[in-house]
Amino acid sequence: MIVNGVKAISDGLEIRSMNTLVDLTFQMTELMNLNQSSTDFVVSGGGASFQFDADPQSDLVSSLGIESATTGSLGGGAGTLASLRADNGANLIDGDTDLAERIISEAIESVTLSRARIGAFQRYTIDSSVRGLLVSMENTIAAESQIRNADVAKETAALAQAQIIQQAAMYALGVANTQSATVLALLR
Secondary structure (H helix, E strand, O other), X not given: OEEOOEEOEEEOOEEEEEOOOOEEEEXXXXXXXXXXXXXXXXXXXXXXXXXXXXXXXXXXEEEEEEOOOOOOOOEEOOEEHHHHOOOOOOOOOOOOHHHHHHHHHHHHHHHXXXXXXXXXXXXXXXXXXXXXXXXXXXXXXXXXXXXXXHHHHHHHHHHHHHHHHHHHHHHHHHHHHHHHHHHHHHHO
16 A cells, blocks of 8 residues: 555554654545545544654553644634635635634634643643653662662772781781791790
């Protein structure tokens, strides 16, 4: 199956098309391709999925759906921004300015709602995930530091032990030399 010129992966009626710009997954119906020819369709909604784990099989994925923000879709019941062109009835030069104002107001409201959803997603999902990852990183660094400190303490203890054994050996040799010198002095 080809989607926008790119080979797509299909599993039954579920289709996945991936490229550098988009990773799209959608479900076809059995009626979409009854005659085995190409089928044109329009994606009317969209969104984004964010993976919060390095493991691609992880279920730590959050999705954010946002409406299209093109001039052909921004607006509302009164019309879209595309209808403000010079050749349409809502144009700003000689068209219905009240209609143009309603279209622009609805477009502003739509963009504002999308921005609010994105902002909330950033604040409550992305930022909290970042904070959690920072805490995990701090804990990992602290654990590594403790491991390194434990290794240093172990090596310091081993060095002190070796020095004590060396000093004890030197003392024992000194005592042995002193005793033999005393015995020789007595024998003379």
